[in-house]
Amino acid sequence: QGHVTESGGGWVQPGGSLTVSCAVSGFTLVDPWSIGWFRQAPGKEREGVSCISSADDSTYYSDSVKGRFTISVDKDKDMVYLQMNSLKPEDTAMYSCAADNGVLAGGKCWIALTHGMDFYGKGTLVTVSS
Numbered sequence: 001q002g003h004v005t006e007s008g009g010g011w012v013q014p015g016g017s018l019t020v021s022c023a024v025s026g027f028t029l030v031d032p033w034s035i036g037w038f039r040q041a042p043g044k045e046r047e048g049v050s051c052i053s054s055a056d057d058s059t060y061y062s063d064s065v066k067g068r069f070t071i072s073v074d075k076d077k078d079m080v081y082l083q084m085n086s087l088k089p090e091d092t093a094m095y096s097c098a099a100d101n102g103v104l105a106g107g108k109c110w111i112a113l114t115h116g117m118d119f120y121g122k123g124t125l126v127t128v129s130s
Contacts, residue, residue: 002026002119004035004097009124016087020124022080022097029054029073034100034109035080036117037071039093039126047093050082051109060110065091087128096123 008020022035029035036051049062050071059071070083080097098120100112 002099004099004119004121006095006097006121006124009095009126011127011129012087013130014087014089014128016128017083017085018087018126019081019083020095020126022082022121024078024080024099027099027101029075029078029080032101032103032105034102034104034112034117035071035073036098036100036109036113037080037082037095038098038113038120039091039095040123041090041093044093048110048113051113052080053103053105053107053109055103056105058105058107058109060107060113084126087126089128091126092128093126094123095126096121 003025005023012018032055040046052071068086098117100117
């Protein structure tokens with residue numbers, strides 16, 4: 001059974017940057033997996049913000065983060081990163097990663113992001129405030 005573990009959350013001022021990390025275990029990103037990042041703010045529904053396919057490194061971003069967030073994968077370390085720039089107070093949320101087995105290349109990892117993934121992490125809190 002695979003697991004994903006997030007780290008790197010914290011407090012940052014508006015306009016600042018932060019990178020959160022997702023470590024996978026029990027499987028390897030050398031194989032085809034989709035890794036997604038979700039966030040959930042208090043009182044709001046969970047939102048899928050980005051994903052990457054380890055099959056071809058294609059990516060997807062939601063409109064709310066496009067141009068500000070960058071997702072990347074390090075297959076040697078079995079790590080996925082979400083670099084967040086130009087952060088806004090509305091980006092404050094619990095950020096969690098998830099993994100889905102299979103090939104969703106060509107930017108289609110959003111399908112797993114939308115329809116559910118195999119397993120999810122517990123999350124890391126990101127707070128954007130002055």
